[in-house]
Amino acid sequence: MEADKRCIVIGGGIAGAACARALADRGWHVKVLDTAPEPCAAASGVPLGVVSCHASPDDNLLSQLTRAGMQYTLAFARKHLIEGQDWSPTGVLERRLADTDHPKKPWQEPTAESVWFSHVQLAKAEQLSAAGLNSDNSQDLWQPQGAWIKPLALVRALLSHDNIQFLGLHEVESMQKSPATGEWQLRIKHHISIPSMGSSHTYTSETAPHIVLATGAQTPDFLNQVLYEPHMGLHPISGQVSWGLHTHVHEPLPPFAVNGHGSFVAHVPTANGKAWYSGATFERNNASTMHSVQAHAHNQQRLTQLLPQAAQALHAQWSSNSELHAWVGVRCASVNRLPKVGPLDEKRLAGVHMLSALGSRGLTTALLCAEYVADQIEGRPLTASEALSKAMQCDLENA
Numbered sequence: 471m472e473a474d475k476r477c478i479v480i481g482g483g484i485a486g487a488a489c490a491r492a493l494a495d496r497g498w499h500v501k502v503l504d505t506a507p508e509p510c511a512a513a514s515g516v517p518l519g520v521v522s523c524h525a526s527p528d529d530n531l532l533s534q535l536t537r538a539g540m541q542y543t544l545a546f547a548r549k550h551l552i553e554g555q556d557w558s559p560t561g562v563l564e565r566r567l568a569d570t571d572h573p574k575k576p577w578q579e580p581t582a583e584s585v586w587f588s589h590v591q592l593a594k595a596e597q598l599s600a601a602g603l604n605s606d607n608s609q610d611l612w613q614p615q616g617a618w619i620k621p622l623a624l625v626r627a628l629l630s631h632d633n634i635q636f637l638g639l640h641e642v643e644s645m646q647k648s649p650a651t652g653e654w655q656l657r658i659k660h661h662i663s664i665p666s667m668g669s670s671h672t673y674t675s676e677t678a679p680h681i682v683l684a685t686g687a688q689t690p691d692f693l694n695q696v697l698y699e700p701h702m703g704l705h706p707i708s709g710q711v712s713w714g715l716h717t718h719v720h721e722p723l724p725p726f727a728v729n730g731h732g733s734f735v736a737h738v739p740t741a742n743g744k745a746w747y748s749g750a751t752f753e754r755n756n757a758s759t760m761h762s763v764q765a766h767a768h769n770q771q772r773l774t775q776l777l778p779q780a781a782q783a784l785h786a787q788w789s790s791n792s793e794l795h796a797w798v799g800v801r802c803a804s805v806n807r808l809p810k811v812g813p814l815d816e817k818r819l820a821g822v823h824m825l826s827a828l829g830s831r832g833l834t835t836a837l838l839c840a841e842y843v844a845d846q847i848e849g850r851p852l853t854a855s856e857a858l859s860k861a862m863q864c865d866l867e868n869a
């Protein structure tokens with residue numbers, strides 16, 4: 471008998487869009503539901519992100535995942551996005567600022583046999599100089615394959631597939647398995663906006679044998695309130711990006727993305743001219759989406775350490791209410807800092823999968839993790855190592 475290849479994905483951010491695409495490319499028919507009218511309404515609405523790997527001399531699990539993940543994201547970008555407009559493979563300079571509390575292990579220049587070869591090198595004098603830095607005793611790193619990317623363009627391209635239907639204003643309120651069909655039935659609050667009368671809602675339902683939860687920072691609430699399950703230690707981390715246009719900036723800004731103490735990216739084309747982005751703040755257990763002057767000040771102070779010349783060049787703009795802009799979003803993170811990927815509970819919740827807790831690196835890892843989710847839904851073995859698969863498991867029992 472032909473397999474029933476219908477799936478509903480709850481959440482229209484990068485996690486949901488990537489899962490939908492991974493399944494649609496394998497012949498599945500996928501509905502993506504989101505409370506918001508359009509995709510990228512929450513964390514994935516960050517105006518710009520950096521795609522790079524987490525460099526660790528001992529090549530920990532996050533390094534392995536991000537190194538493989540960025541290959542997926544960049545391969546998709548090369549094929550479906552406009553280079554220079556939606557993304558740019560500028561390379562990423564990763565600053566390793568001295569931290570007396572947590573001294574960093576020295577980085578050895580990788581040999582051809584090293585997993586880091588072609589991924590991470592010691593930064594050269596010309597790269598440091600282009601960022602306004604000097605090369606004395608520098609332990610800064612250069613990621614030649616690193617890039618910046620616009621998440622909205624990425625998500626739109628992922629959703630652009632004949633087998634994917636995006637349904638905005640569809641908030642999933644409850645779900646249960648039909649004893650008759652064995653399918654999941656979702657009760658959906660369909661928000662409606664009526665001109666001059668405000669907003670209202672009706673209720674609809676959708677059914678499918680397979681469900682993927684891709685609900686970002688709302689995942690703990692969804693687990694608790696919809697599935698009556700523990701939240702697996704998932705927690706919110708609020709972040710504010712400070713950004714502005716290049717309009718009154720006369721000093722040169724780095725021609726590539728810079729990471730390491732917050733991040734900084736300039737020369738990004740927008741409808742209003744070139745823009746720069748700095749941040750983001752990192753407020754654990756905070757789910758606020760309110761922007762604040764304190765967060766702007768924090769981003770400015772960190773930029774002063776990350777890139778003193780760029781901070782100096784932007785000093786006047788940072789003091790201007792009209793020229794400094796903010797964007798705030800909430801990441802979802804897990805205790806071990808790795809995404810949560812796969813089935814929730816194959817007995818009690820058969821057919822329900824999850825891709826969440828993408829933390830601060832969702833743009834880098836979501837497309838690869840979505841392939842893992844699709845493999846698991848299709849009953850295929852994961853291509854990830856056993857250690858990584860185990861660390862990413864959705865462990866409701868031991869939460």
Ligand SMILES: Cc1cc2nc3c(=O)[nH]c(=O)nc-3n(C[C@H](O)[C@H](O)[C@H](O)COP(=O)(O)OP(=O)(O)OC[C@H]3O[C@@H](n4cnc5c(N)ncnc54)[C@H](O)[C@@H]3O)c2cc1C
Nearest residue numbers: 481483484485505512513514520642686709831832833834
């Ligand atoms: C400030 C900031 C900067 C970042 N910078 C980078 C970066 O430089 N590089 C990088 O790789 N990553 C970065 N990230 C991380 C990345 O943006 C996130 O990991 C990623 O966007 C999370 O995607 P998601 O799809 O899991 O969640 P979200 O984008 O939050 O999407 C979840 C969606 O689920 C919907 N939803 C929730 N509950 C329901 C429900 N009951 N019914 C229907 N819909 C529902 C929500 O409306 C939302 O649209 C950054 C994040 C932030 C906040």
